[in-house]
Amino acid sequence: MDPWLRRLGLEAPIIQAPMAGVSTPEMAAAVSNAGGLGSIGVGAVDAEGARRMIVAVRAGTNRPFQVNVFCHRPAVADAAREASWLARLTPDFVRYGAEPPARLTEIYQSFLTDDAKLAVLLDERPPVVSFHFGLPSPDRIQALRAAGVVLLATATNLEEGQAVAAAGIDAVVAQGYEAGGHRGVFDRDADDEQLGTVALTRLLAQKLDVPVIAAGGIMDGAGIVASLALGAVAAQLGTAFIACPESSADAGYRAALLGPGAGQTVMTAAISGRPARCLANRFTAIGRSVERWDLPDYPIAYDAGKALHAAAKATGEFGYGAQWAGQGAPLARSLPAAELVARLRGEMKGV
Known part of the structure; x- marks a missing residue:
């Protein structure tokens, strides 16, 4: 496994995507306890809601986890x-x-202007914070780095990836067009290059000097192994975790997915x-x-x-x-989060 992931304390190159409104502290803790990187999305809650979620994850695990915020244009x-x-x-x-x-x-407020949420992150110091829809100001990035937080950011094309690397972010999430949920494009009004996960992951891995995490359409161990072969250090899976009992997806969502x-x-x-x-x-x-x-x-x-x-x-x-x-x-599979991570790890070995 990549040394960068070992420094994070992960046992497997598996990251559960921070799906706002679906990922829960219980899911994040279960994934982290199973050796991956569990995640929560706090972009759609206020500062104190974010604090409560972070505290809840910590109550369930002493391992690293990720907190995601939205950096959209207000x-x-x-x-x-x-x-x-x-x-x-x-x-x-x-x-x-x-x-x-x-x-x-x-x-809800963008992290670009949400001083209260920044204060919570600096106070709670979650191990990993990630940015979606763009990047916050350099002073916010520096404040989080100074607090010892590892930073990730989504990119959907090479230009965005270069901006992520230039900003001093620790790793870039290559979000392919196949990915579920919101596109991480920085500029909603710009034309979307619609790069797939394979092309984007390989492009960023070759062109950037920061670790790349593949995301989009990855559902099993074979997909994770393929991502690593493209040069990614890990794979981020979102849809794969929606049917887990720990997710907050409602009955209709689960039925449609399955x-x-x-x-x-x-x-x-x-x-x-x-x-x-x-x-x-x-x-x-x-x-x-x-x-x-x-x-x-x-x-x-x-x-x-x-x-x-x-x-x-x-x-x-x-x-x-x-x-x-x-x-x-x-x-998609309906398995407890820890069991799904174990299944993914087993599938990786069997490829």
Whole structure:
């Protein structure tokens, strides 16, 4: 195993992706205890919510774990766009006996401006902190480095990877287009190169002088071994852990992931306002007829998405949920997190 991972104290090159809203402290602790790097996503909670999650992970493990924050451009409100989007969704709300929200709000703050969350990270000093959607300011990076925190950041192309390396980040997560959940593109409005995991991992491993972690479509030991052969030091798996009992995925999400529909995933911005790969469902069908520039800014659009999902779910309809999943979804297994890590480690040896 790569010396960099040994310095982190890992026993296997397996990282559980920090899926906000799905990964839990219990899952993170279980993965870390099994020799991988467990993760929690705190981008969608406030500072004290982040602290509680970090404390909960530490209650379950004394091994390293990762905390992920969102570094998206702060939202710009646009009353006309927001009203238009609510009007577009109104028939769906009415179908489930609900009214759309009177107005939409920025439901969580970007780490770029969240001083309270930075203070919590500096106080709690989790072993690893990762950035998604971009990079924070140099002073925030330096403060975390000075606190002894190992830093990771997502990149979806070479230019972003070079920016990550130049910023002094310890390792780069190469997020292929196959990956589930939100694309980590720095600029939502720029054209997405849509590089796959194989090409991106190899490109970054050859062009950068920092460790590369492969992410996107990796579901089993064979996928991890293939990632290592491309030059990655580890593989990050997200969709593979959604069906674990420790995840917070609801029953409808689990059923969709483990059912025949898992073979169809869609990249859509309709649910949250930023492109994300999701199991095809009622919300992604809406997204097929929507241009991204018609949507409210992320995460303002997500306020509507969450409200519509809650309204439909109350009637037993789960098809409006943010059922994030990568293209490897049909390979998902419903196993306890520690058992899944053990299975992955065994599969790696058998390849």
